[in-house]
Amino acid sequence: xxxxxxxxxxxxxxxxxxxxxxxxxxxxxxxxxxxxxxxxxxxxxxxxxxxxxxxxxxxxxxxxxxxxxxxxxxxxxxxxxxxxxxxxxxxxxxxxxxxxxxxxxxxxxxxxxxxxxxxxxxxxxxxxxxxxxxxxxxxxxxxxxxxxxxxxxxxxxxxxxxxxxxxxxxxxxxxxxxxxxxxxxxxxxxxxxxxxxxxxxxxxxxxxxxxxxxxxx
Amino acid sequence: xxxxxxxxxxxxxxxxxxxxxxxxxxxxxxxxxxxxxxxxxxxxxxxxxxxxxxxxxxxxxxxxxxxxxxxxxxxxxxxxxxxxxxxxxxxxxxxxxxxxxxxxxxxxxxxxxxxxxxxxxxxxxxxxxxxxxxxxxxxxxxxxxxxxxxxxxxxxxxxxxxxxxxxxxxxxxxxxxxxxxxxxxxxxxxxxxxxxxxxxxxxxxxxxxxxxxxxxx
Numbered sequence: 001x002x003x004x005x006x007x008x009x010x011x012x013x014x015x016x017x018x019x020x021x022x023x024x025x026x027x028x029x030x031x032x033x034x035x036x037x038x039x040x041x042x043x044x045x046x047x048x049x050x051x052x053x054x055x056x057x058x059x060x061x062x063x064x065x066x067x068x069x070x071x072x073x074x075x076x077x078x079x080x081x082x083x084x085x086x087x088x089x090x091x092x093x094x095x096x097x098x099x100x101x102x103x104x105x106x107x108x109x110x111x112x113x114x115x116x117x118x119x120x121x122x123x124x125x126x127x128x129x130x131x132x133x134x135x136x137x138x139x140x141x142x143x144x145x146x147x148x149x150x151x152x153x154x155x156x157x158x159x160x161x162x163x164x165x166x167x168x169x170x171x172x173x174x175x176x177x178x179x180x181x182x183x184x185x186x187x188x189x190x191x192x193x194x195x196x197x198x199x200x201x202x203x204x205x206x207x208x209x210x211x212x213x214x215x216x217x
Numbered sequence: 218x219x220x221x222x223x224x225x226x227x228x229x230x231x232x233x234x235x236x237x238x239x240x241x242x243x244x245x246x247x248x249x250x251x252x253x254x255x256x257x258x259x260x261x262x263x264x265x266x267x268x269x270x271x272x273x274x275x276x277x278x279x280x281x282x283x284x285x286x287x288x289x290x291x292x293x294x295x296x297x298x299x300x301x302x303x304x305x306x307x308x309x310x311x312x313x314x315x316x317x318x319x320x321x322x323x324x325x326x327x328x329x330x331x332x333x334x335x336x337x338x339x340x341x342x343x344x345x346x347x348x349x350x351x352x353x354x355x356x357x358x359x360x361x362x363x364x365x366x367x368x369x370x371x372x373x374x375x376x377x378x379x380x381x382x383x384x385x386x387x388x389x390x391x392x393x394x395x396x397x398x399x400x401x402x403x404x405x406x407x408x409x410x411x412x413x414x415x416x417x418x419x420x421x422x423x424x425x426x427x428x429x430x431x432x433x434x
Contacts, residue, residue: 017425021418025401048403084421085428103320113417114424153427178427180420184242186265193426195419200330201238202412203397204301207331208234209410210370210395211302 005062012083016057020084022047023057027077039070089116091150092180095167096158097122097130097137100182104156105133118150140170147174154178161185222279229300233274237301239264240274244294256287306333308367309397312384313375314339314347314354317399321373322350335367357387364391371395378402385409 012020026047030038040058044051058065061079065071081087092115094105101120110117120135121143122128128139138146155176159167164185171179178193187194229237243264247255257275261268275282278296282288298304309332311322318337327334337352338360339345345356355363372393376384381402388396395410404411 017422020425021415021421024421025417048405083425083428085424086421088424088428090424090427099324103324107316107320108416108420110420113420114428115420154423178423180423188265193423195423195426197414197416197419198238199325199414200242202414203325203327203330203332204238204241204303205234206371206395206397206410206412207302207305207307208237208300209412210307211300211305211331 005060010060010083012060016060019049019057020080024077024080024084024086027073027080031073031077035073037070038073038076040065042070084114086112086114088114090114090154091116091118091152092154092156093118093143093146093152093176094120094132094135094156094158095122095140095143095171096156096160096163096183097124097127097132098158101156101158102132104158104182105135115154118152119146121146140167143170144174147171147176152176154180156180157183157185159183222277227277227300229277233277236266236274237297241294241297241301241303244290244297248290248294252290254287255290255293257282259287301331303329303331305331307331307371308333308335308369309371309373310335310360310363310369310393311337311349311352311373311375312339312357312360312388313373313377313380313400314341314344314349315375318373318375319349321375321399322352332371335369336363338363357384360387361391364388364393369393371397373397374400374402376400 026043030046040051040054044054047054055065058071058076061083064075089111092110094101094117097120101122105117105120117133117135120132120137121140122137123140128137130137153176155171155178157164157167157179161184164183168179168185168187168189172189172192177191179187181187181194181196184198243260247263257268257271261271264271272282275288275293278300281292306328309327311318311334314337318339322334322337334350334352337349337354338357339354340357345354347354370393372388374381374384374396378401381400385396385402385404385406389406389409394408396404398404398411398413401415
């Protein structure tokens with residue numbers, strides 16, 4: 001019997017959660033290629049995982065693979081996309097409109113990954129008024145009023161580390177509860193969700209791998 | 218007795234390696250603030266780690282803290298920086314000069330983290346000849362000759378996933394052995410060092426955290 005659980009009631013283990021975006025990316029590709037059904041073995045091959053891990057992971061969402069027929073790609077993709085909320089365009093603001101904010105605002109396809117940018121903010125008068133990804137950069141001084149009107153749930157933090165703590169406090173006071181953190185500030189505040197992106201750390205680890213001739217993943 | 222090990226002979230465990238960039242960032246900050254000595258307790262406080270973990274990690278590099286006096290900041294920083302090779306400007310090329318390549322080339326401070334960009338490449342005639350971070354974008358067709366002359370050890374991979382495998386093969390044939398991978402291709406090739414940056418995955422995990430109201434790290 002097929003049965004799909006309500007994602008709100010499923011408490012996924014952290015390692016499973018971390019693999020969801022990869023599932024979503026691969027399933028989207030398979031879906032776009034026109035494939036209707038896929039076996040756990042075939043999906044495992046594509047993703048470079050084991051098929052038993054894939055079956056175990058997917059089992060968290062209910063029982064809906066069919067013995068010998070594999071998974072319906074559209075169904076599985078929809079379930080993973082629901083768990084990730086990628087079709088639910090949550091409002092996000094970009095705070096910090098320097099090189100990094102500009103790069104993130106112009107490059108990242110927020111719409112495809114669950115968000116919709118609603119504003120870009122900075123405190124630097126030389127940047128305020130310029131345009132990033134179609135948005136006029138606003139003065140951070142007006143963020144409280146903006147949040148009252150627009151209720152963004154998340155912020156991209158592109159400010160320097162030294163300004164980050166103060167910025168986070170300000171945003172939390174405005175009801176922002178999730179941070180995509182490109183600054184090097186360690187967010188320790190309670191009751192928020194955080195994803196850190198540490199490009200410099202990644203680059204230094206690459207450097208270390210080369211220096212030690214540790215040529216492996 | 219003080220004794221510092223040669224980093225080339227130290228086989229660090231993976232979790233210690235992963236923490237090195239954080240040590241380097243914090244020690245640089247402490248160093249720049251003019252502080253001469255720091256205890257493991259104080260460093261732990263700053264970094265949000267435990268002091269025993271910090272002592273254990275640093276012990277891998279030898280024995281050079283002084284009981285009651287802590288570590289000499291400049292010395293400790295130099296050791297970590299040596300392990301990461303951040304002062305050894307290794308040659309790196311950027312492959313893929315679209316939005317992402319542009320963003321990475323313009324924003325990332327390669328010089329501070331162990332690298333020196335020596336060229337930017339693309340196959341798209343509409344991009345070749347344009348400028349990114351002071352470099353004229355070259356035709357990827359000329360990469361073999363360029364590598365023969367310039368011997369880059371690493372490449373930033375900013376090409377689409379579908380072009381990644383072919384690009385990696387080409388670069389490996391040119392002697393490139395390390396990849397900072399912004400594409401969503403899983404590099405499985407042997408004998409290379411890889412750091413993956415998956416911005417979309419990070420953003421989807423933020424989305425999941427918001428959707429499930431799992432407001433924590």
